[in-house]
Amino acid sequence: MKYQNIEKELFINHRINFNKHLKNNALAIFNSNDEFPRSGDQNFPFKQNCDLFYLTGIDQENTILLLYPDCPNPLYREVLFLRQTNEQIKVWEGHKYTQAMAESVSGIKKVYWIEDFDHILHSIITYADHIYLNTNENDSSAHTIAYRDIRFIGDMKAKYPLHHYERAAPIMRKLRASKSAGEIQLIQKACDITRDAFIRVLKFTKPEVTEYEIEAEIIHEFIRQRATGHAYPPIIASGNNANILHYGDNNQICKDNELILMDFGAEYANYNADLSRTIPVNGRFTARQKSVYKAVLHVMKEAKKLMKPGISGNDYNEKAGELMTEQLVGLKLISMEEVKKQNSGYPAYRKYFMHGISHHLGLDVHDFANRYTPFQEGNLMTCEPGIYIPAEGFGIRLENNILLTADGNIDLMANIPIEAEEIEEIMNSSTL
Template structure:
């Protein structure tokens, strides 16, 4: 791993919070993610299952975590199973956890090789009443691929059909939404790396540069500072490309007079930043570009003020929609008559601002959380309004990451240039 060692108090605490929510005499199992083939003899870069990482800190494929707090054999109350290395793996793949390293990373004492999993599980599972199994229950995910968790569920239910099976996901949804101090610091680190990459590209941009050249500058800074890489596929969208919400071809020339919409963030120790900015290719906004930019900025600041403990998701988005409506009227993009006659299911402002304003952020960029639970201290959310005007080949989106506390909120990206004057000064410095 490129990132610095994480204090295993984080993972020890997470396991305690999780097991405290289990029914009496329950056993829980978490699997690492699959390794997916990229070509005939290569896999895609491995990405750990976020729930397993949250509970163990182990960032390696073919890992299983077993938690059985009421196990009659104390040795098996917390057990980590790892892929055993050998001389061939050492030569071709390099580093794998030793048992001692896994103990240090996770805070778990009982470490075994993966080949011991079936025998150890069988020796204790019949003493448990409930078995908690994990699946991906993120609202944004639609199950299409029979991934490792799904395959394991089929196997264990056929082998032990009379146990009471439970879902871990509702517990993880509750826990992961509220970030601990250590998680907040890891997110701050990701935000700091993202800031430095943004300032770097502000000094690099000029007419004629290619979008992919900007992307190269970003990843250079991420890796240079020990980030794992991009938190998600970066968007470097110049001119009309900014009106494609998930544009990531990043293969066009940036032209004089256009605005570039950035949406990128660093991943550090599996925690993510998520930032959007919009900047002029030539270093100076036109009056129209500045007016649209400041309208989005106004919505962003207003939305940020609404992000406090107790705020309800749907109410929040409705209020942001009203603020955006006022700005779009001021820009001459919609009329008061259109607003008066709008379809409540698709308000007039949606023509130019069609996506949501916020999502939870954490180990997943769109982090696991309950959209029907009021926002609470410890939540980290994005604020990312945008105005997209295809007829003007102009798209503006601005996005920061906001931590909710009991005393209001904290902008984790407050030190990243945002105001028009800041952007122009750096680009022309």
């Protein structure tokens, strides 16, 4: 791992909080993610299961966490199982956790090799009444592949069919939605790295550079500052490419008088930043571009004020839609007559702003949370309004990461340039 060591207390506290939600005499098991083959002799880069990392800090394949707070044998109330390293693995793959290292990272005192899992589990599972197993219940996407957790559930039910099986995911959904102080520090680090990459891009960009050259500047800064890499595939969308919401080719030349919509973020210690900015290729917005830009920025500033603990997602989105409608009317993109006749299921503003304005952020870019629960203190969310105008050849999106607290919002990206004039000033100052 490139990132610096994380204090183990973060993961110890996460396990304590998780255990509080278990039924009496319950056992919980969490697995690492699969390794996925890329070709005949390569795997894709390994990405740890977010829930396992949340509870342990262990960033390695072939790992299992077993929690059994009421276990009659105190040795097995909290156990970590690892892939056993050896000289061949050391030569070919390098770093793997030793048992002592895993204890230092996770705070778990009982660390065994993965080969010991079956017989240790069998020695205690008959004393448990409930078994909590994990699956990916993030409703942002559906998974059709029988990943490790799904296969593990089948194995467990075949071996131990008469236990009461429970879902760990509802507990994780509740816990992960509210960020601890340690998590906020890691996300702030990701945001700070993202800021430096954006400043680098501002000083680099000029007419005739390519989208992929901008992407290269971003990853250069990420890796230089110990980020794992991109939090998600970056969008570097010049001109009309900005009107493709998930544009990812990043292979076009950036032309004079065009805008570039950039959506990127650093991943640091498995925690993510998520930034969107739109800049002029030549360092100066046209009058029309600037008027649309300022409309988007106005919606963002006002929407941030709405993000308070207690407001429901429906109310928040409805009010954000009203803000956007007002700006689109002012820009003469829609008329009040269209607004009056609009379909409530598809408001007029959706023609130019077709995606959601916010999502939770954390270990997942679209983080694990209950979209039907009112906003709560400790939620970390994006705010990302946009206006997309294919007929005029550009789209504008702006996005910051916002922490909700009882005393008001904290913008973790408040130090990243966003005012049009500030962007122009930096782009026309000295280059790298």
